[in-house]
Amino acid sequence: MDINEFREFGHAAIEFLIEYLETIRDRPVLPDVQPGFLQEHMPSEMPEQPESWQEIMEDLKKYIVPGLTHWQSPRFHAFYPSQTSFPSIIGEMLTAGIGVVGFNWMCSPAATELEVIVMDWLGKFLNLPEHFLPSGKGNGGGIIQGSASESILVAVLAAREEKVREMKIKRPDLSESDVRSKLVGYGSIHSNSAIEKSGLLSATKIRLLDADDTSILRGETVQKAIEDDIANGLIPFVCITTIGTTGTCAFDNMEEIGPILKKYNVWMHIDAAYAGAAFCLPEYAHIKKGAEYGDSINFNLHKWMLVNFDCAAMWIKDAAKLTKSFNVERIYLDHKYQGESKAPDYRHWQLALGRRFRSLRVWITFRTYGQEYIRNYLRKHINLAGMFLNYVNKDDRFEETGQSLALAYFRLKGDDSLTRKLLDRINTRRNIYLIPAFYHNKVIIRFVICGLDPQEKDIDYAWNEVKTVTDELLAEMEA
Numbered sequence: 248m249d250i251n252e253f254r255e256f257g258h259a260a261i262e263f264l265i266e267y268l269e270t271i272r273d274r275p276v277l278p279d280v281q282p283g284f285l286q287e288h289m290p291s292e293m294p295e296q297p298e299s300w301q302e303i304m305e306d307l308k309k310y311i312v313p314g315l316t317h318w319q320s321p322r323f324h325a326f327y328p329s330q331t332s333f334p335s336i337i338g339e340m341l342t343a344g345i346g347v348v349g350f351n352w353m354c355s356p357a358a359t360e361l362e363v364i365v366m367d368w369l370g371k372f373l374n375l376p377e378h379f380l381p382s383g384k385g386n387g388g389g390i391i392q393g394s395a396s397e398s399i400l401v402a403v404l405a406a407r408e409e410k411v412r413e414m415k416i417k418r419p420d421l422s423e424s425d426v427r428s429k430l431v432g433y434g435s436i437h438s439n440s441a442i443e444k445s446g447l448l449s450a451t452k453i454r455l456l457d458a459d460d461t462s463i464l465r466g467e468t469v470q471k472a473i474e475d476d477i478a479n480g481l482i483p484f485v486c487i488t489t490i491g492t493t494g495t496c497a498f499d500n501m502e503e504i505g506p507i508l509k510k511y512n513v514w515m516h517i518d519a520a521y522a523g524a525a526f527c528l529p530e531y532a533h534i535k536k537g538a539e540y541g542d543s544i545n546f547n548l549h550k551w552m553l554v555n556f557d558c559a560a561m562w563i564k565d566a567a568k569l570t571k572s573f574n575v576e577r578i579y580l581d582h583k584y585q586g587e588s589k590a591p592d593y594r595h596w597q598l599a600l601g602r603r604f605r606s607l608r609v610w611i612t613f614r615t616y617g618q619e620y621i622r623n624y625l626r627k628h629i630n631l632a633g634m635f636l637n638y639v640n641k642d643d644r645f646e647e648t649g650q651s652l653a654l655a656y657f658r659l660k661g662d663d664s665l666t667r668k669l670l671d672r673i674n675t676r677r678n679i680y681l682i683p684a685f686y687h688n689k690v691i692i693r694f695v696i697c698g699l700d701p702q703e704k705d706i707d708y709a710w711n712e713v714k715t716v717t718d719e720l721l722a723e724m725e726a
């Protein structure tokens with residue numbers, strides 16, 4: 248492909264995206280395909296000779312698009328949002344075109360420095376405790392990882408290494424492998440699967456503790472777990488609190504948990520993958536109470552802050568702990584400014600060596616929208632979820648209804664099989680997409696505001712789907 252074809256293909260790709268995104272609402276949000284559908288249309292080997300971009304675009308429309316789940320559709324209400332936005336799309340394109348890899352400062356000074364700057368902007372916008380901010384007085388810093396899972400794993404690994412260093416001094420009678428085998432961490436049973444996985448990947452035991460009746464992990468539960476484990480000769484090293492659980496967007500009680508962790512010198516990580524966005528809203532300041540006890544925190548810009556996947560912000564209170572734990576020297580990685588705080592080598596803060604220039608998308612998106620727009624955009628989503636909940640609450644066939652941020656939930660009165668049937672039928676129609684969770688040990692259906700530019704008409708549409716399927720289902724049950 249030469250530069251002229253690049254121009255033509257590029258323009259055609261933008262035109263395709265404009266048409267795709269403009270009409271996204273009109274497409275069934277879930278595809279009508281069976282596993283293996285694509286293999287029928289694809290050759291078993293890559294082409295020997297070049298093919299034209301026109302042919303490739305044709306096949307994209309013909310074979311790939313019909314197999315897509317439309318995450319940017321405002322009729323997608325599953326999981327949490329993974330929104331894109333026009334400036335972010337442009338940022339993604341520019342990033343790919345510029346094509347730098349910034350694992351140390353020297354590899355692309357602007358990439359590293361822009362990341363420090365946007366992570367400081369974002370930390371201030373979210374009103375994070377000052378100790379996390381790159382511009383704060385301490386040793387705090389921010390990095391953009393690919394996912395919340397990576398951020399959590401990095402935090403767990405850093406906490407593990409910190410505890411091993413501490414125990415070498417406090418308990419010289421224990422060998423390092425003894426210490427490692429005794430480590431134990433904590434999260435709530437409602438925490439994301441990423442927490443359990445971080446235990447598997449870090450070869451440490453992570454206990455998932457019971458939450459209260461409203462899915463909140465409480466201080467006394469953490470305290471008891473720590474005391475029991477210490478009495479059994481174990482060494483507590485990390486606790487992952489969740490601000491915005493995946494099921495019902497519950498907020499663990501960091502104000503209670505924080506002081507306990509401090510007392511036992513246990514690292515507190517805060518997983519605010521979705522709900523962290525709401526830290527920028529003064530009316531939701533209460534959800535981050537206790538964050539001042541945090542040693543590290545993650546929040547996905549690619550969930551609810553207009554930057555497309557992958558873009559997961561992570562801050563750490565003492566960035567030196569990462570460098571101390573994960574620094575591997577090689578002559579080819581040396582540069583004359585290494586170790587300077589204004590020029591962090593992000594390779595020490597993450598799993599991979601190479602890294603994307605993610606901050607470019609963030610910078611373009613933040614400058615395009617500004618703080619006020621983003622705050623109002625979040626408020627709009629919260630109001631839309633409230634609008635949906637109002638419809639549900641007026642219908643006495645439903646129970647266990649609730650809302651947290653832009654997530655609403657509900658279930659049909661009766662046993663779980665009825666709610667499962669309802670959900671199954673809704674998703675089989677493919678017009679909207681919803682997923683289940685557990686609340687009060689019962690199956691509930693989650694309804695999250697997602698997609699590009701959701702509007703009131705999308706809420707009416709979704710409620711109409713839910714109501715229509717409920718009418719049909721209950722009529723059949725009575726017949």
Ligand code: PLP
Nearest residue numbers: 394395396439441491492493520
């Ligand atoms: N934590 C929470 C609370 C989540 O809701 C999710 C995903 O929805 C994750 C972590 C995992 O996010 P990621 O896919 O970025 O690893």
